[in-house]
Amino acid sequence: MKRIVIATQNKGKAKDFETLLAPLGYEVLTLLDVAADMDVEETGVTFEENAILKAEAVSKALGIPVISDDSGLEIDALNGEPGVYSARYAGAAKSDDANIDKALEKLSGVPDSERTARFRCVLAVAAPGQKTETFSGSCEGAILHERRGDNGFGYDPIFYVPDLDKAMAELQPHEKAAISHRGNALRQLKESMPDWLNEQK
Secondary structure: OEEEEEOOOOHHHHHHHHHHHHHHOEEEEEHHHHOOOOOOOOOOOOHHHHHHHHHHHHHHHHOOOEEEEEEEEEEHHHOOOEHHHHHHOOOOOOOHHHHHHHHHHHOOOOOHHHOEEEEEEEEEEEOOOOOOEEEEEEEEEEEOOOOOOOOOOOOHHHEEEOOOOEEHHHOOHHHHHHHOHHHHHHHHHHHHOOOHHHHOO
16 A cells, blocks of 8 residues: 655644545554654635645755645625635634534524635645645535534534535545545546646656
């Protein structure tokens, strides 16, 4: 089985990538596996800037190809918040529950028709001596009034997927992979760079 490094310490993201890449014969490794003490500061103001920053920094440090993911939730009624600050919306501690509580509190009183939102993801692929490429995906939905489901991570329990009439956290991994922002971005990567994944060892 071939290995690929994802520039994250987020176990939830790692599981998403495992679901998406395992069928292609890849073992997914994260920074927790190869460089647990490496923490790239996300100073970008867009998902794309942060994804490129992480991918290039880790690829340069380790001398290997790396996929980096920067993603988050954009809520229309909150002018796109939490956006690039999704992981630390309620503070530097990066608590999923605290982030959800803050989002629900700020949406208190907002009617269903105005609770539209989307998950966005940008993948950056960096490799020594190669130009960094980026791929983006999104998943449209709405914010629920309370948590539903026990799967997933982050804002999944309050993100409603209209086409499936379920919260993201109520989906099985293969269902999520089929419609998620990360799944859509990875499919773009595979379509635009059909040989890249197969060439990496």
